[in-house]
Amino acid sequence: MSQAPQLEEILRSLLRRHLTDAEVYVKRGRSRRLERTTVTELSSTSQERAWAVRAGNRRASFFAAGTGDLTSGVAWPEPVAGHALELPEPAEVPAWTTPSDFDTPLIGEREGLKLLESLGRQLETELPGARMLRAVLEDGSSEAELANSRGLQASTRSRIATLYAEAAEFGRSFASASLYVAAREPRRFHPTALARRLADRLAVTAVGAPPERDGGEFLLAPVVMAHLLAGLLPLFVGPGPGARLLGARGRFGSEHVTLIDNGRLPGGAFESPVDGEGVPTREVVLVEDGLFRQPLLAWWQEGAAEGEPSGCTRRAGWRDLPAPGPTHLYLMPEPRTAVASLLGSIAQGYYLIDVTGPGRFDLAADRFALPVCGFAVQSGRASAPVARAWLCGGIGAFLKGIAGVGRDLTFHPLDGMIGSPTVLATGLELSKGSG
Amino acid sequence: MPFSKLDTAAVARALSQVAERQDDVVDAFFERREEVELAPEGEPGALRVWREEGFAVRLAREGRTWLAARDAIEPKPFSEALRQVARVIPSAAYPEPALEMAPPEPVVAPELLDFPATVARAVRAQHVGFPLRIAVRRHRRWVQVVGPRLVAAAESETFYSCSAESSWGRYGALLPRLDSTAADQIAAAVVALFRARQAKPPAPFRGAAVLGPAAVAVLLHEAVAHALEADTLAQGGNPEAAVGVAMAASCLDVLDDPSAAPEGVRRTTDDEGTPVVRRWLLRGGVVEQPLADSLWARTSPVLLPGAGRRGTRHLPPGPRSSHLEILPGDAQEADLFAGSDEGLFLPEASRGALDPLSGEFLLHLPMARRFRRGALAGTVGPCVLRGRVADLLTRVVAVGSEARPAGAGWCAKGGQKLPVWATAPALRLERVEIAP
Numbered sequence: 001m002s003q004a005p006q007l008e009e010i011l012r013s014l015l016r017r018h019l020t021d022a023e024v025y026v027k028r029g030r031s032r033r034l035e036r037t038t039v040t041e042l043s044s045t046s047q048e049r050a051w052a053v054r055a056g057n058r059r060a061s062f063f064a065a066g067t068g069d070l071t072s073g074v075a076w077p078e079p080v081a082g083h084a085l086e087l088p089e090p091a092e093v094p095a096w097t098t099p100s101d102f103d104t105p106l107i108g109e110r111e112g113l114k115l116l117e118s119l120g121r122q123l124e125t126e127l128p129g130a131r132m133l134r135a136v137l138e139d140g141s142s143e144a145e146l147a148n149s150r151g152l153q154a155s156t157r158s159r160i161a162t163l164y165a166e167a168a169e170f171g172r173s174f175a176s177a178s179l180y181v182a183a184r185e186p187r188r189f190h191p192t193a194l195a196r197r198l199a200d201r202l203a204v205t206a207v208g209a210p211p212e213r214d215g216g217e218f219l220l221a222p223v224v225m226a227h228l229l230a231g232l233l234p235l236f237v238g239p240g241p242g243a244r245l246l247g248a249r250g251r252f253g254s255e256h257v258t259l260i261d262n263g264r265l266p267g268g269a270f271e272s273p274v275d276g277e278g279v280p281t282r283e284v285v286l287v288e289d290g291l292f293r294q295p296l297l298a299w300w301q302e303g304a305a306e307g308e309p310s311g312c313t314r315r316a317g318w319r320d321l322p323a324p325g326p327t328h329l330y331l332m333p334e335p336r337t338a339v340a341s342l343l344g345s346i347a348q349g350y351y352l353i354d355v356t357g358p359g360r361f362d363l364a365a366d367r368f369a370l371p372v373c374g375f376a377v378q379s380g381r382a383s384a385p386v387a388r389a390w391l392c393g394g395i396g397a398f399l400k401g402i403a404g405v406g407r408d409l410t411f412h413p414l415d416g417m418i419g420s421p422t423v424l425a426t427g428l429e430l431s432k433g434s435g
Numbered sequence: 436m437p438f439s440k441l442d443t444a445a446v447a448r449a450l451s452q453v454a455e456r457q458d459d460v461v462d463a464f465f466e467r468r469e470e471v472e473l474a475p476e477g478e479p480g481a482l483r484v485w486r487e488e489g490f491a492v493r494l495a496r497e498g499r500t501w502l503a504a505r506d507a508i509e510p511k512p513f514s515e516a517l518r519q520v521a522r523v524i525p526s527a528a529y530p531e532p533a534l535e536m537a538p539p540e541p542v543v544a545p546e547l548l549d550f551p552a553t554v555a556r557a558v559r560a561q562h563v564g565f566p567l568r569i570a571v572r573r574h575r576r577w578v579q580v581v582g583p584r585l586v587a588a589a590e591s592e593t594f595y596s597c598s599a600e601s602s603w604g605r606y607g608a609l610l611p612r613l614d615s616t617a618a619d620q621i622a623a624a625v626v627a628l629f630r631a632r633q634a635k636p637p638a639p640f641r642g643a644a645v646l647g648p649a650a651v652a653v654l655l656h657e658a659v660a661h662a663l664e665a666d667t668l669a670q671g672g673n674p675e676a677a678v679g680v681a682m683a684a685s686c687l688d689v690l691d692d693p694s695a696a697p698e699g700v701r702r703t704t705d706d707e708g709t710p711v712v713r714r715w716l717l718r719g720g721v722v723e724q725p726l727a728d729s730l731w732a733r734t735s736p737v738l739l740p741g742a743g744r745r746g747t748r749h750l751p752p753g754p755r756s757s758h759l760e761i762l763p764g765d766a767q768e769a770d771l772f773a774g775s776d777e778g779l780f781l782p783e784a785s786r787g788a789l790d791p792l793s794g795e796f797l798l799h800l801p802m803a804r805r806f807r808r809g810a811l812a813g814t815v816g817p818c819v820l821r822g823r824v825a826d827l828l829t830r831v832v833a834v835g836s837e838a839r840p841a842g843a844g845w846c847a848k849g850g851q852k853l854p855v856w857a858t859a860p861a862l863r864l865e866r867v868e869i870a871p
Contacts, residue, residue, distance in 0.1 A: 033750075039669055040730075044502035045519055046749045047512070050487070054480055063480030067487040067506040077542040080473065082481030133670055133792075168670075168792055176792045319485055 029142030129171030154278030208387030216349030239305030276315025330419030445532030580708030587708030636871030652842020746851030764834025
């Protein structure tokens with residue numbers, strides 16, 4: 001049932017307090033969490049009922065959020081002088097049909113635990129000696145409504161499931177690995193594929209070693225490339241120094257680099273017709289064939305940099321203030337390029353299959369370092385496992401050195417959903433340390 | 436207390452219907468939270484207020500736990516939550532106990548408004564001045580735990596967090612009070628970052644390091660407290676097997692004592708309603724009592740409950756440290772910095788990380804100072820102290836004679852973010868590795 005009348009009543013009560021700019025947001029959600037460790041099992045359900053209000057005038061403002069039902073009897077805090085609150089105007093929202101999987105019920109306790117159990121079993125089959133230490137499946141759905149004093153009204157729904165798994169191998173030598181994935185609903189998680197990914201990581205980490213320092217061609221698996229893109233987000237989001245760093249309108253990457261953000265991406269984990277402030281979302285081309293087109297701009301950043309703003313203000317939860325960021329930011333795949341053909345083209349280099357820890361990105365110094373694992377490659381074939389290695393290089397040189405892009409686009413939950421296919425890159429270095 | 440009108444007897448009676456077996460652990464956890472933040476100058480939503488309340492009902496049986504949480508303290512959702520965790524549905528509906536809560540007090544936090552200016556004055560008192568973005572937040576939490584047989588006394592916590600950001604880095608701290616001492620602490624840290632702004636990271640170094648109390652607190656939180664949590668120990672085998680293991684140099688005595696935490700966050704019971712204990716984690720470097728909650732304590736007679744903590748009602752409690760105490764030794768400041776070889780003094784740590792499986796440990800240091808023959812010398816930039824816990828803790832050779840509250844901060848594990856507190860002296864370690 002729509003809560004629009006209640007939201008209007010709250011807006012009126014705020015106006016009576018001379019808070020001429022106001023936004024009211026209400027959210028209801030439900031989630032199930034299933035967790036298995038080596039010795040314990042947890043099944044929990046949560047129901048969320050909460051609200052958030054931003055209100056102010058030209059001189060002062062406040063943000064208040066709380067659980068329960070929002071009524072006009074809430075005792076608002078006294079606004080404090082500071083930056084004026086700015087709110088978006090209503091805009092026409094292009095037609096959008098709620099995806100059918102938004103209505104699927106949350107995963108059941110038995111089905112969810114079975115999925116986790118199956119993941120553990122598959123892992124042991126893929127790599128005898130490996131053991132799942134902890135696996136957590138979360139599945140949730142929510143509905144939110146918002147209204148502001150400019151007349152904007154919007155309602156959104158969301159549905160997302162995440163899976164975190166941590167495994168170890170206690171065989172020849174000790175190794176551990178973890179993964180974190182997200183999808184619209186948990187039935188899209190395939191235990192065999194996930195177990196294989198963990199097993200590959202464990203097998204490589206157990207016996208691999210880093211090269212002292214080496215170059216060559218680098219085949220970067222989607223998860224590695226997604227982490228690199230996530231580290232480079234300040235270059236793409238907002239009119240800040242990042243966009244200017246690499247010569248905003250000049251060549252940003254090789255002709256294989258086309259970067260897009262799309263809040264309406266069909267099938268995307270955060271697919272929505274409007275953003276966290278009710279502004280219509282759309283596809284925004286940030287980099288096209290290597291040329292920088294525009295950064296991701298929120299409505300209030302219009303004019304601060306060249307480019308058209310879009311609905312890109314995220315609201316992670318009712319506790320969070322809206323802030324701009326990507327929803328589904330991805331490197332465009334090349335549908336005719338198979339990963340095998342990229343691998344086959346490598347004379348000498350590395351195939352890096354996963355990231356093993358947080359990276360370091362120094363955008364001002366144009367340098368990055370990312371801990372990775374994978375294989376050394378000779379004449380298109382894996383020749384030795386590589387682990388505890390750092391992929392290092394210059395950011396500009398890396399983007400301009402992208403020599404090929406595969407067709408296997410996959411998304412990873414990082415800062416928003418960041419997607420990439422497998423990428424062939426040159427001009428990088430693999431070494432023992434991050435320096 | 437917001438729970439004064441809560442009919443805890445009726446809640447206990449309702450819970451007893453869910454506990455069918457003698458060994459079942461059943462409880463209801465009620466919480467109210469309030470956070471008030473003064474945002475950095477120039478940001479919209481200058482005053483930010485978060486208020487929430489809710490509950491969780493839990494049933495634990497033979498290693499399995501069922502939990503149902505709601506964002507409202509009302510009779511009907513409580514009865515629904517009972518039904519969700521119960522393994523057997525009774526013929527009659529679960530009762531709906533009266534769950535009346537005292538209304539929240541109006542938001543008044545005048546102490547926040549003055550604090551940024553107090554910090555700015557404290558910075559100027561050190562004869563420097565630079566733009567600083569300060570966010571300061573007051574955290575208040577009230578907790579009531581009810582079991583089918585016992586009702587613990589309600590507990591409350593009040594503390595502050597402050598984040599100060601300049602062009603040369605960010606400093607964050609948890610503070611029991613917002614007073615001039617707190618402002619001086621923040622000012623000293625940001626001024627140190629400012630003065631180290633052009634300092635280059637040290638070349639890879641192996642030698643003596645003196646850790647200030649704040650860095651010691653972070654080191655021992657990661658390397659002792661996390662390592663001795665029963666659930667962490669269980670990843671590598673049986674938690675009780677850790678008892679009696681010589682884990683550190685014999686000069687190290689480390690305790691966890693929530694009842695000795697700073698006023699405002701001091702606790703008599705944990706988040707499971709169990710009385711807290713003054714727990715010797717290490718006595719003379721030997722593991723004596725790992726951290727356990729009520730479920731882990733049931734797995735072994737050597738594990739004592741009382742360290743169950745929960746960051747939110749939506750997640751079950753787990754064994755965690757609250758207030759770490761490192762007992763002072765007999766080394767005076769001159770002893771700590773003695774010796775002819777060059778060493779590094781590490782006053783603060785920005786964060787620490789422990790891989791519980793491999794035992795590998797990292798301590799990130801925003802800056803450090805060289806010392807030689809008892810005197811402090813030049814400043815070096817950001818660096819990392821790394822090693823394996825088992826090896827690193829045996830390298831402690833001297834413990835400072837003066838312990839002081841230091842190193843309070845946020846600890847995140849398994850999706851639960853909790854405030855942790857510490858009282859620590861300085862430590863000297865030999866032959867440790869520090870790299871840029």
